[in-house]
Amino acid sequence: MNLDRFRGPVLALFRIVTGLLFLLHGMASLFGVFGGSRGTGHGVEFGAWPSWWAALIQLACGGFVLAGLFTRSNATIASGSMAYAYFVVHQPVALLPLENGGEPAAIYCWAFLLIAVLGPGSWALDSLIRRSRGDDSRAHTPTATRRAAA
Template structure:
């Protein structure tokens, strides 16, 4: 079974990269464009720290989604998520479950993995290598 499932690993990497890019893109859209309405980001301005993070999430989330410049983009996003955890969550409580930082930690380490593994076979990076 291990040999059968392991054949799909590169495609699962591409799917994971796509979904993480989509998650980060939605946070950027919510912070900058206030969509969907009524989110926790209604009072975020572009010049604030969450607004700057939203700009990075919007642009780099889109790049991650299509798999362009995947390794450096994922590395920057990993650092952004680490900063988000330490600046926005860690001071509230010690445990991530209590301080609301679980998603930031998960995104940090998933992006770190993507930075080391690359974008997978279904990515703009892979398409550019073929040419």
């Protein structure tokens, strides 16, 4: 069974779920909803470095990635912010994520890097905009070139 045909939809679902979870985390941190920030029920202090800015990135980038709009740029920013969180907040406590509580930051960092590299998948506003402009840049990818040659 060839699973390649599911690549676009599965990547899109991965992007949607990851973006939604990141968006919800940002909402919890900024507005104190869903039991956050850190279970206090209150949002982080406006403008506080780095927590308020991280939450703002989570909210904005999570929403854009969820919608599949400017996906690669927003996924890159989200990945970088999670790398920063891991190395500045978690890693000084202990080396391993299991010991320093940095597992979510590490997973988000790599998940968003994957989205940035692979793109939004088939169900994204980016794809809809590209199709409406008549620009199918995927026709120039190595996979598309191999398929065309076959």
